[in-house]
Amino acid sequence: MKIKDTVHFQWYKSFFIVFIILVCFLASATLTEASFYEVFENLDQAVAFLEELSRPDFSYLPKLVDPMIKTLKMSALGSLIGVIFAIPVSFLATTVVTKNVIITQLFRLILNIVRTIPNLLLAALLVAILGIGDATGVVTIAIFTFGMVSQLIYETIETIDMAPIEAAESIGANKLQIAVWSVWPQVMLNVLSYFFYAFEINVRASVVLGYVGAGGIGVTLSNALGLFKYDRASLIIITIFIVVLIIDSLSEAIRRRIE
Amino acid sequence: MIIFDHVSKTYDNGVKGLIDVNLTINDGEFISIIGLSGAGKSTLLRAINRLNEITEGEIVIDGKSITKANKKELRTIRRSIGLISQQFNLVKRSTVQKNVLSGRLGYYSTFKSVFGIFSKEDYELCNQVLEKVGLSNKLHERCDNLSGGQQQRVSIARTLFQQANIILADEPVSSLDPVTSQEIMEELRNINETMNKTVIVNIHSVELAKQFSTRIIALQDGKLVFDGAPDLLTNDVLTMIYKGDSFLKGSEK
Ligand SMILES: Nc1ncnc2c1ncn2[C@@H]1O[C@H](COP(=O)(O)OP(=O)(O)OP(=O)(O)O)[C@@H](O)[C@H]1O
Ligand SMILES: [Mg+2]
Numbered sequence: 411m412k413i414k415d416t417v418h419f420q421w422y423k424s425f426f427i428v429f430i431i432l433v434c435f436l437a438s439a440t441l442t443e444a445s446f447y448e449v450f451e452n453l454d455q456a457v458a459f460l461e462e463l464s465r466p467d468f469s470y471l472p473k474l475v476d477p478m479i480k481t482l483k484m485s486a487l488g489s490l491i492g493v494i495f496a497i498p499v500s501f502l503a504t505t506v507v508t509k510n511v512i513i514t515q516l517f518r519l520i521l522n523i524v525r526t527i528p529n530l531l532l533a534a535l536l537v538a539i540l541g542i543g544d545a546t547g548v549v550t551i552a553i554f555t556f557g558m559v560s561q562l563i564y565e566t567i568e569t570i571d572m573a574p575i576e577a578a579e580s581i582g583a584n585k586l587q588i589a590v591w592s593v594w595p596q597v598m599l600n601v602l603s604y605f606f607y608a609f610e611i612n613v614r615a616s617v618v619l620g621y622v623g624a625g626g627i628g629v630t631l632s633n634a635l636g637l638f639k640y641d642r643a644s645l646i647i648i649t650i651f652i653v654v655l656i657i658d659s660l661s662e663a664i665r666r667r668i669e
Numbered sequence: 670m671i672i673f674d675h676v677s678k679t680y681d682n683g684v685k686g687l688i689d690v691n692l693t694i695n696d697g698e699f700i701s702i703i704g705l706s707g708a709g710k711s712t713l714l715r716a717i718n719r720l721n722e723i724t725e726g727e728i729v730i731d732g733k734s735i736t737k738a739n740k741k742e743l744r745t746i747r748r749s750i751g752l753i754s755q756q757f758n759l760v761k762r763s764t765v766q767k768n769v770l771s772g773r774l775g776y777y778s779t780f781k782s783v784f785g786i787f788s789k790e791d792y793e794l795c796n797q798v799l800e801k802v803g804l805s806n807k808l809h810e811r812c813d814n815l816s817g818g819q820q821q822r823v824s825i826a827r828t829l830f831q832q833a834n835i836i837l838a839d840e841p842v843s844s845l846d847p848v849t850s851q852e853i854m855e856e857l858r859n860i861n862e863t864m865n866k867t868v869i870v871n872i873h874s875v876e877l878a879k880q881f882s883t884r885i886i887a888l889q890d891g892k893l894v895f896d897g898a899p900d901l902l903t904n905d906v907l908t909m910i911y912k913g914d915s916f917l918k919g920s921e922k
Binding site: 591 | 718720743744745746747748750751752754756757758759760761762763767771772773774775777779782783824827831833
């Protein structure tokens with residue numbers, strides 16, 4: 411069999427791609443002065459660290475319950491606030507109800523700006539403004555959720571059945587009535603599903619937020635690492651991992667039932 | 670009474686939907702509008718409640734010009750005009766009751782309607798109209814669980830609930846089977862006769878048009894080409910309306 415008869419008939423293309431990747435890899439390594447030698451040299455340190463990590467300090471578990479619950483509460487509250495603000499704004503960010511292109515573009519611009527701010531940067535900014543604490547975490551999550559969910563909702567609004575809107579218009583309903591009676595019932599379940607989706611993402615994100623002082627279990631983790639208590643850190647990581655796993659599958663199950 | 674006074678409609682792309690239409694529709698008439706696809710039937714129907722803005726002439730409903738009405742006046746006039754259409758125009762994810770109740774949004778303040786505060790009388794009226802169309806047992810059913818015929822009944826119930834004097838129906842039976850079509854048309858005739866509501870129907874079936882209406886209007890390329898009683902609608906006239914070659918050849922012999 412000749413190679414040109416197999417799925418590898420374009421083998422030279424694959425070779426070329428591998429070659430390009432290698433060149434890019436080496437070039438970027440040289441440019442950033444990253445040394446693979448160092449990585450391997452510090453291997454014994456890593457082994458020591460991993461050894462500590464592999465012995466989680468389970469006696470520390472009771473102390474984790476509070477911050478973990480706090481993280482969940484922060485995420486839930488932040489997601490809820492974000493979604494509540496996202497609902498009216500997403501109606502304004504489509505022409506479906508307003509029929510006003512200028513308003514739509516304005517709100518989309520604002521939403522685009524909100525979405526371009528990275529989560530961590532937002533948290534750092536808010537910590538600087540509002541100070542360290544759980545409230546800061548909630549606000550960060552709310553703003554992040556707002557940006558993300560607004561887009562999801564307005565994209566959903568644009569795919570709805572427009573006929574009921576016309577029906578409502580034809581009997582003299584005003585725009586707010588149309589939004590509430592003709593559009594909202596069509597997107598309500600999607601919005602609920604987006605809330606769970608946001609919550610799922612926010613639980614994960616809020617761990618990182620703790621690092622910049624925005625409350626929750628992230629703070630506990632950052633403290634443990636700072637004090638070189640790797641056995642505790644290990645337990646925290648395992649706990650987070652399990653909780654995130656549970657939340658993800660719960661949220662997914664709920665969302666599947668909704669849809 | 671609905672009066673079309675030299676009404677023309679030219680769409681933005683230059684297509685003439687209606688050309689110089691003059692019409693007087695009296696209260697309590699059952700009118701069928703027939704004509705080929707693209708003749709302007711929907712354009713005419715939707716001009717009545719101004720879902721379509723006409724470009725020339727004027728339409729006057731019960732002495733008030735809908736063409737010149739401002740936003741608020743338009744809202745008021747629209748409250749008395751019901752619309753039924755081929756796709757039923759219901760919120761499929763909402764219950765039958767909610768869809769029917771939405772028929773009177775034009776009468777409720779924004780605040781009340783947003784929070785769903787309807788009067789006791791309206792809840793009773795809702796039950797009555799659903800009973801009239803035979804759907805009392807479906808009050809809390811979601812509309813996407815209903816058959817096409819049932820959905821069309823909900824939309825009829827909605828216009829009854831609206832207490833509109835004029836019911837516009839744009840191909841109300843086009844997506845229904847023959848038996849259900851007959852039932853829906855009977856429902857409309859029943860409403861027309863017992864409640865003296867004006868019914869204007871766009872319809873593709875000449876038979877149904879002849880069977881149910883008191884008056885038939887035919888459009889061809891935006892022009893009104895026939896307006897009269899159903900028995901005046903002879904084969905020759907139909908041939909002319911539908912530009913039918915086969916008809917023409919037969920009658921020339
Ligand atoms: N929004 C629009 N923009 C441009 N042209 C349109 C628009 N709506 C309708 N038309 C044109 O106006 C003419 C009349 O259309 P109309 O929908 O009134 O026909 P119809 O008699 O209802 O046809 P059908 O039986 O297929 O529903 C057609 O030529 C159509 O292409
Ligand atoms: Mg039509």
